[in-house]
Amino acid sequence: MAVNSEETERKFEVPRRWQCPALVGVGAVVRVAGPRRFVQTATYLDTPALTLLRAKRTLRRRVGGIDAGWHLKLPKSGETRTEVHEPLGSPARVPATLRELVADVIGTAPLVPVALLRTRRARRELLDEAGALVAELVDDTVEATVLLDGERIVRWREVELELGPAGTEADLDLLTEALVASRLIRSSAPSKLGRALAEPLARRSGKGAGANPTAGETVMAYLADQLGVLQALESAVRVDAPDAVHKARVATRRSRSALKTFRDLFDPSIERHLRAELAWLADLLGGPRDAEVLLERLRGLLDDVPPQYLVGPARDRILGMLRERHDTGRTRLIAALDSRRYERLLSELTEAIIRPPYLGDLAHAPAADVVARLAGKAAAAVVKTAAAAQAADPAQRDEIIHDVRKRAKAARYADEAVAPVLGGKGAAPAWTALQEALGDYQDGVVAIETIQTACAAARAAGEDTFTYGVLVEREAAAHRAIRSRYGKLLKSAVGRSRRLSG
16 A cells, blocks of 8 residues: 655765764754664666656665665655655566556656666664654665666765654754755755666757667567556556456557567567567457457347347357356456566566667667568568468368468558658558458457357257357358458558558
């Protein structure tokens, strides 16, 4: 459960050989307790673009010391900030309450580790006559490992003075005067993280930053977007919020597809492992999602059947069977989200974002020279599979058309990834039209199988099966309509893709 507090603090630069002055008698201070010495380590998280840092928000997970857990600092006014705490939990998951508090700033961008700070702290409590805390003085020696743009280490020493519940602004000012008189210098650094990430932030703020991305940067930015969607949607998926499972499944498929299409850029063992784990997650998300889609489709189909054709308990049997599938799928999905395997997958995806597993020089080549060509291969795979479907025996054609759809989806996702390099002028809309038509076709194939399964159960129960035949014929008619549009949609998508890939 989140715990909120407010803090008012001032930071100071520390000269060499500085020693803490005697502060008894300054303001309301009558006794100094400490110093208490300990080491604490904090992992700071932000978006790859450092969106939180720009917005003066700080998110960290701290271990050691007296306040281990997740901390989110939010600006309030002047030198005062609100700090929200959550229990330590898992390093792979930002607590949903904290993510929601910054959603207006980051949207669905991923939150990844950007720096690791190890602090040797000497803490002094400045107490009043009643033993209440006037202020807290901490002397920190910091070693920051910056995780962005290649790892490097930054070290410094700083002092923080934080107002306690028994202190006043006047006490804070008097204590500040005493510290400045001891040779401390008021610091302009907004936070430890801001100091550690000054160089990466400057690079991201520079004119033309990211104007000429490499092939690897382009694909990793796309993968980072999908990780952000998974992170942002987890709590919504757990409560089965509308469209949450669908969006999470799409993000999972986009990630898997991009890794496959652009696999020449990555270490093959890592790429294959991530794709296998994403396939596992997509399958689990697909259980409740597919049942939900079929439930909606067949409910609509049943609603359109004239009442005189609805014989026996066909409606209840079909919809009941699909509700049971949905509930079973949700049970499996929630168990997976609670598993160590899912936690490892989140950690591995995050690791890939901050330390990309590039292979050779191709990933570092200009994106315009590489990614459009690789996306063009995905389009060529659609053409090849479509030709196989055309030549296939009718009994096998539905299965191969399903493969056409999967490859069209891969081509669409590849085009989305390269669209920024092409100035946003991709072929994704044409691929989407083809994919959606074939998706409707495949949903019809599965719907017919579901109707036939329900029909067999009805026949075994001695029920009238007339309604099931009506439903199958209506789905078959929908199939014929999609096939009539299929060739035109395929030609449009392939043509558009070839023009863009050169």
